[in-house]
Amino acid sequence: MLAATDAAAFSAADRNASAENMSANGQRPVVKKGPPPAPVPAMYWSKAKTYGTGPKRIRSHTMNVIGDYIYIFGGWDNRACYNDVYVFDSDSMHWSVAKTSGDIPPPCRAHSATVIDRRLFVFGGGDGPNYYNDLYIFDADTLVWSKPKVEGATPGSRRSHSSFAFEGSLYLFGGGDGASALNDVYKLTITQEATSSSNKRETLSSAAAGARGSLPPTPTTAAAGATQYRWAPVAIEGTAPAPRGYHSCNLVQDKLLVYGGSDGVTCFDDVHILDLKSLRWTRIECQPPIKRLAHTATQVGSYLFVIAGHDGHSYSNEILLLNLVTMNWETRRIYGAHPPARAYHSAVIHDSRLFLYGGFDSHTLFNDLYVLDLSGYAYLPQVTDFELAMLK
Numbered sequence: 001m002l003a004a005t006d007a008a009a010f011s012a013a014d015r016n017a018s019a020e021n022m023s024a025n026g027q028r029p030v031v032k033k034g035p036p037p038a039p040v041p042a043m044y045w046s047k048a049k050t051y052g053t054g055p056k057r058i059r060s061h062t063m064n065v066i067g068d069y070i071y072i073f074g075g076w077d078n079r080a081c082y083n084d085v086y087v088f089d090s091d092s093m094h095w096s097v098a099k100t101s102g103d104i105p106p107p108c109r110a111h112s113a114t115v116i117d118r119r120l121f122v123f124g125g126g127d128g129p130n131y132y133n134d135l136y137i138f139d140a141d142t143l144v145w146s147k148p149k150v151e152g153a154t155p156g157s158r159r160s161h162s163s164f165a166f167e168g169s170l171y172l173f174g175g176g177d178g179a180s181a182l183n184d185v186y187k188l189t190i191t192q193e194a195t196s197s198s199n200k201r202e203t204l205s206s207a208a209a210g211a212r213g214s215l216p217p218t219p220t221t222a223a224a225g226a227t228q229y230r231w232a233p234v235a236i237e238g239t240a241p242a243p244r245g246y247h248s249c250n251l252v253q254d255k256l257l258v259y260g261g262s263d264g265v266t267c268f269d270d271v272h273i274l275d276l277k278s279l280r281w282t283r284i285e286c287q288p289p290i291k292r293l294a295h296t297a298t299q300v301g302s303y304l305f306v307i308a309g310h311d312g313h314s315y316s317n318e319i320l321l322l323n324l325v326t327m328n329w330e331t332r333r334i335y336g337a338h339p340p341a342r343a344y345h346s347a348v349i350h351d352s353r354l355f356l357y358g359g360f361d362s363h364t365l366f367n368d369l370y371v372l373d374l375s376g377y378a379y380l381p382q383v384t385d386f387e388l389a390m391l392k
Contacts (some may be wrong), residue, residue, distance in 0.1 A: 108125035
């Protein structure tokens, strides 16, 4: 297992990157069009050529990795919300629409979606003036939606919140209810009853799994014992972040890192850490302070890759790196064809590639897929043995 190093180690590869190869006659090759070639190793953007039926031009959707596939759910095109599930095969670059059944959630946007045990837990969101506080679960093996019976103190209706999984439970933070921004934390405890060996969940059939690269997941049978779900608010010590939505939240080891967002008036630049063992909030001073809302934040080893978003004045297409060891912001030279500035998009990492889809720039809704190739820094996701800075 690799240990984290300081920022200089990461930037050394950039400084020592090789120049373009010379041609056989000693002359540099002529690049007639397109972005300049990147040295190796490097991070490189490209606009993906995809096949099949992909999502519409949408924003405020969710994007998750389950197994070998990427799933997009919901979103808004400035006229209507959607409740389709799109499946993307990152090897064949093929989109398909999942043939779902069951208790399908209503069309929604600005909801949250979190993966637990090959199931997608979707909470809240809204459509037009409506705000939801319902929980729906999508089973990636059966393609069946369910709306479970949930006990306890259900969180209030909200959207633009965040959710994450920790030790088998689902947590919610923040968002807005249409009247005010929120900064509460809720926990959904999931209790699974024991089942016999003949009644366990089945995974994808071997036929479907063997067709990887050409076919999306197909429904399979599944059975399990009764599952109980219970909501409860979480009492937390310390000074909580100001109420906000359109922030990012990342589970880093046993801590939750909340960055940016907005309360409808202020665009925030602060970073807060919630220790999930001691249940205490701590504010982290990161330099320099950078405002962002409706961005994405993806952990890659000991760095948080913050992509695009809005700073309270304009849309961005920057990639900012938060060094989780020093808690300082860093920038890197990124090669290739950068995506246009946007916010309300989605991003996930899979197979040393960071995939970005959709979003909005106040004029244009996007339905493009961009890929940030991180293979030159393939060691980064393996960096797990590091101490998260807790500077006060």
